[in-house]
Amino acid sequence: MSYNDVTHHAADEHNHDHDHAEHGPAKGLMRWVTTTNHKDIGTLYLWFSLVMFFIGGAMALVIRAELFQPGIQIVDPMFFNSMTTMHAIVMIFGVVMPAFVGLANWMIPMMIGAPDMALPRLNNWSFWIMPFAFTIMLSTLFMDSGGPAGGWTLYPPLVLQMGDSFAFVIFAIHFLGISSVMGSINIVATIFNMRPPGMTFMKMPMFVWTWLITAYLLIATIPVFAGAVTMLLTDRYFGTSFFSAAGGGDPVMFQHIFWFFGHPEVYILILPAFGIVSSIIPTFARKPLFGYDSMVYATASIAFLSFIVWAHHMFTTGMPLAGELFFMFSTMLISVPTGVKVFNWVATMWRGSMSFETPMLFAIGFVIMFTVGGLSGLMLAITPADIQYHDTYFVVAHFHYVLVPGAIYSLMAATYYWLPKWTGNMYDEKLGKLHFWISTVFVNVLFFPMHFVGLAGMPRRIPDYSLQFADWNMIATIGAFGFGFSQLMFVYIIVKCVRGGEKATAEVWEGARGLEWTVASPAPYHTFETAPDIQASTVTR
Amino acid sequence: MTSNVSRWALLLLVLLLAPVGAWADWGALNMPQGVTEISNEVYSLHMRIFYICCAIGAAVFGVMVYSMFMHRKSKGAKPADFHESTTVEIVWTVVPLIILIAMAIPAARVLIKMEDFSDSEMSIRVTGYQWRWQYEYMDSGVTFFSQLAPEHNLARQRGSDVDLEETFAISDEIADASEGPGVYLKQVDNELVVPVGKKIRFLHTAADVIHSWWVPALAVKKDAIPGFINENWARIEEPGIYRGKCAELCGRDHGFMPIVVRAVPQEEFDAWIGEQQLAMAANDAEVDRQWAHQELVSVGEKVYQANCMSCHQAEGQGIPGMFPAIAGSGVATGSMDEHVATVMNGVDGTLMSSFSEVLSDADLAAVITYQRNAFGNGTGDTLQPSHIKSLRTGFEVNQPESVASLPEALTKTGVN
Numbered sequence: 001m002s003y004n005d006v007t008h009h010a011a012d013e014h015n016h017d018h019d020h021a022e023h024g025p026a027k028g029l030m031r032w033v034t035t036t037n038h039k040d041i042g043t044l045y046l047w048f049s050l051v052m053f054f055i056g057g058a059m060a061l062v063i064r065a066e067l068f069q070p071g072i073q074i075v076d077p078m079f080f081n082s083m084t085t086m087h088a089i090v091m092i093f094g095v096v097m098p099a100f101v102g103l104a105n106w107m108i109p110m111m112i113g114a115p116d117m118a119l120p121r122l123n124n125w126s127f128w129i130m131p132f133a134f135t136i137m138l139s140t141l142f143m144d145s146g147g148p149a150g151g152w153t154l155y156p157p158l159v160l161q162m163g164d165s166f167a168f169v170i171f172a173i174h175f176l177g178i179s180s181v182m183g184s185i186n187i188v189a190t191i192f193n194m195r196p197p198g199m200t201f202m203k204m205p206m207f208v209w210t211w212l213i214t215a216y217l218l219i220a221t222i223p224v225f226a227g228a229v230t231m232l233l234t235d236r237y238f239g240t241s242f243f244s245a246a247g248g249g250d251p252v253m254f255q256h257i258f259w260f261f262g263h264p265e266v267y268i269l270i271l272p273a274f275g276i277v278s279s280i281i282p283t284f285a286r287k288p289l290f291g292y293d294s295m296v297y298a299t300a301s302i303a304f305l306s307f308i309v310w311a312h313h314m315f316t317t318g319m320p321l322a323g324e325l326f327f328m329f330s331t332m333l334i335s336v337p338t339g340v341k342v343f344n345w346v347a348t349m350w351r352g353s354m355s356f357e358t359p360m361l362f363a364i365g366f367v368i369m370f371t372v373g374g375l376s377g378l379m380l381a382i383t384p385a386d387i388q389y390h391d392t393y394f395v396v397a398h399f400h401y402v403l404v405p406g407a408i409y410s411l412m413a414a415t416y417y418w419l420p421k422w423t424g425n426m427y428d429e430k431l432g433k434l435h436f437w438i439s440t441v442f443v444n445v446l447f448f449p450m451h452f453v454g455l456a457g458m459p460r461r462i463p464d465y466s467l468q469f470a471d472w473n474m475i476a477t478i479g480a481f482g483f484g485f486s487q488l489m490f491v492y493i494i495v496k497c498v499r500g501g502e503k504a505t506a507e508v509w510e511g512a513r514g515l516e517w518t519v520a521s522p523a524p525y526h527t528f529e530t531a532p533d534i535q536a537s538t539v540t541r
Numbered sequence: 542m543t544s545n546v547s548r549w550a551l552l553l554l555v556l557l558l559a560p561v562g563a564w565a566d567w568g569a570l571n572m573p574q575g576v577t578e579i580s581n582e583v584y585s586l587h588m589r590i591f592y593i594c595c596a597i598g599a600a601v602f603g604v605m606v607y608s609m610f611m612h613r614k615s616k617g618a619k620p621a622d623f624h625e626s627t628t629v630e631i632v633w634t635v636v637p638l639i640i641l642i643a644m645a646i647p648a649a650r651v652l653i654k655m656e657d658f659s660d661s662e663m664s665i666r667v668t669g670y671q672w673r674w675q676y677e678y679m680d681s682g683v684t685f686f687s688q689l690a691p692e693h694n695l696a697r698q699r700g701s702d703v704d705l706e707e708t709f710a711i712s713d714e715i716a717d718a719s720e721g722p723g724v725y726l727k728q729v730d731n732e733l734v735v736p737v738g739k740k741i742r743f744l745h746t747a748a749d750v751i752h753s754w755w756v757p758a759l760a761v762k763k764d765a766i767p768g769f770i771n772e773n774w775a776r777i778e779e780p781g782i783y784r785g786k787c788a789e790l791c792g793r794d795h796g797f798m799p800i801v802v803r804a805v806p807q808e809e810f811d812a813w814i815g816e817q818q819l820a821m822a823a824n825d826a827e828v829d830r831q832w833a834h835q836e837l838v839s840v841g842e843k844v845y846q847a848n849c850m851s852c853h854q855a856e857g858q859g860i861p862g863m864f865p866a867i868a869g870s871g872v873a874t875g876s877m878d879e880h881v882a883t884v885m886n887g888v889d890g891t892l893m894s895s896f897s898e899v900l901s902d903a904d905l906a907a908v909i910t911y912q913r914n915a916f917g918n919g920t921g922d923t924l925q926p927s928h929i930k931s932l933r934t935g936f937e938v939n940q941p942e943s944v945a946s947l948p949e950a951l952t953k954t955g956v957n
Contacts, residue, residue, distance in 0.1 A: 070705050073699070081790070144862050155751060155790075157750045158792055161891075245766075245768020251767065251769075252766060286614070288622070289624065291625050291626070291630055317766070318763060324656070325652065332641045332645060339633065340633060342601060347629070349605065349612065350604070352612050353619055354609060364605070364609070378590065379590050379594060382587075382644065384583045385583055385590065391753060391788040391789055452570040456572075456573075457573070460790075463796050464697055467709065
């Protein structure tokens with residue numbers, strides 16, 4: 001039985017069920033408040049992260065506007081520090097993570113042939129905590145003592161100098177953490193329990209695999225982070241001295257705990273992106289993913305290694321030589337499984353029959369620019385050189401390359417790839433391509449010069465700089481405004497597609513593989529209420 | 542039609558990037574090679590890994606681009622159906638591993654050298670404060686603070702319309718032209734003077750938050766952590782001026798705590814140390830004399846500009862919601878004791894830090910006198926430096942105990 005048979009089967013089931021009123025969505029606002037439907041919740045997550053993308057982006061533009069030329073023209077340095085801190089918190093916890101969870105909600109049940117997530121009410125709750133948590137977080141910017149200004153890494157003692165809005169920040173972080181952990185538990189429970197007969201682990205699409213591993217990283221590290229910020233809270237308000245040398249504590253201990261969370265966290269931000277790209281490239285190369293098994297093992301290896309490299313963020317803190325050597329070697333080792341992934345993507349493209357629709361453009365953009373960020377990451381692993389690179393714009397360039405044309409590009413690729421499935425309409429291909437090219441030009445104008453100023457000695461997190469950095473900062477700012485405003489195109493294309501357009505077929509893409517393409521477009525409110533019949537020969541990935 | 546879009550976009554990319562390349566000052570693109578043996582080794586390590594990354598990038602992107610042009614559907618390419626090969630997977634796991642080992646060996650060698658603190662010939666303690674550095678020559682007892690030079694401090698305030706390029710144009714004394722068009726934010730009031738050719742051990746700590754002392758030309762960067770002492774070393778080969786910055790976010794004025802190291806021949810250094818010792822003795826004598834009101838006010842104005850103005854603003858008006866005003870404030874017009882306590886101890890839980898360590902008795906007396914008389918406060922009060930001196934013993938200084946007793950701890954343990 002081919003997967004086309006599954007299509008008909010699923011479509012029949014759907015028509016059969018459609019008559020029952022309780023299966024349709026409720027009407028009006030309450031639909032979104034009370035929904036337990038994985039597609040509705042996925043949609044909520046995705047819109048939420050799109051809104052946050054513009055809030056975090058506006059903060060980035062404040063930063064870049066101040067850095068347009070030397071001298072202080074626009075904001076007080078304290079507010080500048082709040083902007084760098086909040087920009088990071090919003091982009092990490094408010095954009096990339098919720099967007100990946102939104103995609104997981106939408107796609108994982110449809111990819112494995114499950115009717116919904118395993119824990120639908122928990123699912124509703126994990127989403128609805130977030131807007132409130134972020135309202136609290138962002139409201140600190142309007143409080144007397146201002147928003148957090150000690151960097152998203154929250155290093156004490158600096159962070160403890162903050163006024164009483166500090167308590168709100170910690171509270172918001174706790175709730176964001178609760179939301180993430182609940183979302184992760186739901187994803188793990190879904191993947192373990194909701195797979196229909198025949199959907200073995202090694203038949204799961206890469207996106208499902210990467211999310212399964214990501215969910216474990218979240219469950220393992222978010223509680224550690226929660227512990228660290230709770231210790232900050234008690235140091236600030238309850239007289240403990242976990243991180244104060246005066247009371248027998250150690251400020252560096254916070255950094256160890258933070259990065260034990262923080263390094264797996266950066267893989268949390270990139271592993272689902274690997275999964276997305278591993279779905280898109282085979283589709284448009286019209287050729288199965290090369291080395292599926294090795295991709296699974298590579299992802300698991302990256303996840304394992306992410307727990308033993310944290311102190312490479314701390315090479316200048318005065319670690320013993322043995323520690324520096326260990327963390328240098330373990331960090332370099334990560335490039336092996338990461339390299340395997342890149343090579344597999346290239347091998348998937350090799351001798352395919354490629355076409356370059358917008359999702360493929362973003363996916364290829366991801367592979368190339370993520371690799372640029374990966375290579376600068378390899379340079380950063382070399383401890384003696386890292387001591388020069390550390391806390392400069394070279395690091396800023398590195399992590400923005402892996403996060404913007406990396407994680408963010410994968411989200412855009414995913415949006416264009418699955419939008420016809422979500423809405424039933426094709427997006428405007430011409431505008432989509434234009435969006436890709438304009439973004440790609442500006443994102444490089446924005447971030448590439450940061451390598452230069454960083455190597456030449458410009459520290460990060462400064463509101464003003466010496467004259468030798470002026471030219472490149474001006475160029476970066478032009479790139480930032482170009483990139484920022486061109487994202488309005490993205491919103492326009494999405495809205496236009498939601499409102500109408502050429503009707504999409506169930507399969508959408510010529511080379512599409514996997515169960516999500518066997519259901520109608522737009523995907524019915526309930527899918528796979530009867531488990532699909534999955535044979536050894538069924539194409540599921 | 543759609544391929545037209547791509548073609549135009551590619552053209553746009555080329556047009557945008559071409560002038561960027563032409564316009565750049567290429568000297569300012571790379572890591573400086575530096576003036577110590579270690580910095581040179583770090584530089585060659587950096588270049589080696591950079592070239593390896595370029596080669597890997599060229600190979601991977603080359604294959605990708607070739608594939609994108611040759612294996613496209615529009616050219617009639619038919620998809621092959623291979624999708625796994627254990628041999629290939631093993632090859633592209635093992636080959637990168639070999640490259641990594643080839644990089645790890647020289648890196649480890651340099652790292653071991655960097656961490657060898659033995660046989661140092663002199664020690665300098667570097668303490669980070671918000672936002673200045675304190676240097677203490679442990680062998681001669683000379684100690685002073687070093688912070689952003691006053692004219693830079695004025696120019697960097699928001700709303701100052703100083704022409705930065707004009708005012709801070711490069712001067713002859715800077716030998717290294719790669720420093721670019723000017724010295725804005727690169728000069729300090731008191732430079733760290735060191736002898737060339739000696740192995741200098743730096744001991745890093747901090748009084749308030751974490752700072753990081755970074756001088757790129759020496760390839761030294763080490764966090765200054767309150768309550769802890771980190772070690773570092775450098776042997777500078779060539780006389781010259783080497784500039785650096787605080788690298789670890791340390792609060793509002795993190796961007797404004799530069800470092801200037803002046804390396805001079807040994808005889809010149811010895812003479813300089815002698816001068817410093819005389820100057821310190823002279824300053825001590827100053828404290829005990831009776832100061833005139835006007836003298837205190839005029840010294841106080843300079844101290845205010847260097848230490849208070851960036852938060853409390855030029856006219857003492859503060860920034861509402863962020864930094865309280867001094868003009869007309871209860872502290873500056875009320876009881877003298879409370880004013881002195883505020884400045885010397887700081888205010889817990891706010892950004893107002895303690896100035897008792899940072900400022901001398903004379904500077905404290907001057908700035909407090911200035912604040913009580915400027916900005917329309919007009920209290921007419923005068924505070925004598927000798928009064929501050931007499932208070933010193935009675936004051937609880939708002940500082941972690943471990944920092945306060947640092948010099949003692951140093952001599953006891955000798956650090957590692």
